[in-house]
Amino acid sequence: MESLKIEKTLNTPFVHLDPDTGKLEIKGRSVPENPLEFYTPINDWLERFKAQAAERVLSLDVELEYFNTSSSKCLLDVFKKIAQLKASGAAVEINWWCEEFDDDMIEAGKDYQDLLENITFNIRIIAEQ
């Protein structure tokens, strides 16, 4: 299976989904006009990955600077796909990275935690440089 790599733009994040290492990354800002269009290839990729999910270890790192409310729903869909991979036999975790001062981002992570009870969803603080 091919990896999926999308370079970041002013309004969309960098995405790298690597089937060999099981490392998945979404980093940058997600404020596109049409988030559905942007997130569809990601969800399609995760759907295809299901076939080889059994006994795999997967971790998704999400480190967003900004995201709009339309993206918030798409992100939840991505997280739900990850939960499905767990149901298919993979060990999964999601890391939601926040800057220490960013209460809004931490709050958003807590909301996702509440909505995704069956998977490991960690809120992590980015260490200062």
Next chain:
Amino acid sequence: MKKDYSQVYNEMQDENFILSYKGQVGFVQINSLLRIIEDRLETAEQNPKTRKKVYNIATECYQNLSHHLEKHSEEIGMKGLAVFEAYQDKYIIATGNYVFKQSEQKIKEKIDYINSLSKEELREYHKQILGSEGFSEKGTAGLGFVDIARKSEGNLRYEFSHLDDNLAFFTLKVEIPRIENKQEHSS
């Protein structure tokens, strides 16, 4: 009377600025406005938390405006008003656009409901919408006002000025207090 901009210029503190835009509010125009605001905030706002919050709220307000503009007569078109004001003690973000009478009631009910909720209730309401399936017909999550209210931690102020029986001009105004954070200055 002619407006004297030299006076406006001189009265404004260096760290203050006002940006006021009327025109097409498509995604491209909104992006340009946000780029200017982000750039100015970078130098004008020392507190990273406030900087991020303000930029986030501006993004949501203006994208909301862009998404929800309704098609009217040729004359009104798809134009809207986007305002950003930075003062020493607060930021003000405002949007304005024409809405049809039938939308007015819906918007009012939604904002009044949001304003009536406590912080915790607002969080639950947000989660409830986020967790529900699907998008609106406009491709949005229906979370705009809720998110703005949560992040700004204050009431959303609005006004409808009636143009005629059919149309009203809807103004939304959000205020974000500016917090001095000396600790973060010193580092």
